[in-house]
Amino acid sequence: MEPGAGPADLGPRRGADGSFSLWSEAFGEGFHSAAGALSEAQEKFVRPSQLDRWRPGQGLVVVEVAVGTGTNTAALLQATAGLDLPLQWWGLEQDPQPLALALASECFRSQWPAPTLARLEALVQSDRLLWGDGRQAITRLPAALQGGCDLVWLDAFSPRRCPQLWSLEFLAQLAALLRPEGRLITYSSAAAVRAGLVAAGLQLASIAASDPEQWSSGTVASPSPLGESFPLRSLTAKESDHLLCSAAEPYRDPTGQASAATLLAERRLRQSQSRAVSGSAWRRRWGVASGFCQGRGWATEGGGSQQRAAQEHGLGAQGDRDQKGEEQRCNQIRPQINLEQDSEL
Numbered sequence: 646m647e648p649g650a651g652p653a654d655l656g657p658r659r660g661a662d663g664s665f666s667l668w669s670e671a672f673g674e675g676f677h678s679a680a681g682a683l684s685e686a687q688e689k690f691v692r693p694s695q696l697d698r699w700r701p702g703q704g705l706v707v708v709e710v711a712v713g714t715g716t717n718t719a720a721l722l723q724a725t726a727g728l729d730l731p732l733q734w735w736g737l738e739q740d741p742q743p744l745a746l747a748l749a750s751e752c753f754r755s756q757w758p759a760p761t762l763a764r765l766e767a768l769v770q771s772d773r774l775l776w777g778d779g780r781q782a783i784t785r786l787p788a789a790l791q792g793g794c795d796l797v798w799l800d801a802f803s804p805r806r807c808p809q810l811w812s813l814e815f816l817a818q819l820a821a822l823l824r825p826e827g828r829l830i831t832y833s834s835a836a837a838v839r840a841g842l843v844a845a846g847l848q849l850a851s852i853a854a855s856d857p858e859q860w861s862s863g864t865v866a867s868p869s870p871l872g873e874s875f876p877l878r879s880l881t882a883k884e885s886d887h888l889l890c891s892a893a894e895p896y897r898d899p900t901g902q903a904s905a906a907t908l909l910a911e912r913r914l915r916q917s918q919s920r921a922v923s924g925s926a927w928r929r930r931w932g933v934a935s936g937f938c939q940g941r942g943w944a945t946e947g948g949g950s951q952q953r954a955a956q957e958h959g960l961g962a963q964g965d966r967d968q969k970g971e972e973q974r975c976n977q978i979r980p981q982i983n984l985e986q987d988s989e990l
């Protein structure tokens with residue numbers, strides 16, 4: 646089924662926190678992690694933004710990529726309510742259905758105080774939400790945003806499902822939006838994404854995971870050094886080493902028009918020609934297990950918990966959208982990947 650084909654593509658689901666979420670048949674992936682949309686919004690986007698860095702009255706400029714159900718947007722509105730931070734928000738999204746389904750859902754609506762919901766509805770009905778493929782919509786952002794954004798939140802489907810929004814070229818466009826102290830924040834800790842952010846001239850921090858079983862809750866990238874103030878922390882030696890292996894081969898989309906299949910195939914080809922140490926060598930070096938489910942973070946062998954083993958592949962439950970929240974589907978299907986062939990590694 647084509648993405649954005651209509652409501653039949655999208656099914657409702659709830660995360661562990663009971664919050665509203667969706668499953669996309671077309672992308673074969675949930676919108677949020679198994680923890681739930683609200684938990685994920687807080688842990689992976691709001692908290693790493695460290696909004697307490699702003700003083701009352703100071704403007705906050707945010708670009709949100711992949712608005713989806715509007716959960717992250719509402720979480721931002723909620724977090725800034727009462728802080729007196731004049732908010733300039735822009736969003737990029739190609740499919741109006743997730744937002745329409747969320748706003749029609751009593752479960753979603755009941756998650757927010759009335760003023761937050763009212764602000765969300767006003768915002769997403771305004772010209773601040775740019776509809777269309779993010780690769781084209783980004784060119785419609787006001788020129789003044791170049792180098793003027795405080796926060797870019799990137800919450801696309803996982804790189805293997807939606808490589809269009811994780812290419813070197815698209816990441817560079819997002820990086821160019823940032824002020825010197827601005828932050829690009831994403832749930833992904835995939836090596837290809839992190840390497841792309843470094844190539845775009847950004848410095849990296851890992852988002853400390855609240856679950857001790859996870860090694861990262863995602864990535865924060867900035868033109869300036871990020872420091873170690875919680876929940877930000879430096880990359881571990883294992884994470885840094887991951888950026889040197891073939892898993893770090895970025896997705897390339899110089900025309901901004903390529904299909905997902907083309908981006909994936911071309912990356913696989915470059916990986917096969919790469920002189921970088923293989924993902925499996927990196928795995929052996931760091932004692933990472935050798936099998937997991939493509940679902941969402943359910944490893945099938947190796948020491949430690951299933952989830953941790955998957956995460957340590959850089960495809961972990963926190964690292965790739967398709968490793969999150971698909972426990973039901975995963976339990977049903979449990980497909981196995983030969984990691985030697987896995988392009989992500």
Ligand SMILES: C[S@@+](CC[C@H](N)C(=O)[O-])C[C@H]1O[C@@H](n2cnc3c(N)ncnc32)[C@H](O)[C@@H]1O
Pocket residue numbers: 648675676677711712713714715716717718737738739740743777778779780800801802807809810966
């Ligand atoms: C993981 S969901 C986003 C979840 C969202 N942040 C939320 O809070 O609900 C990914 C979103 O990316 C959108 N999307 C997929 N491909 C896109 C593209 N090329 N350009 C813009 N949006 C895209 C999908 O329609 C979907 O809403």
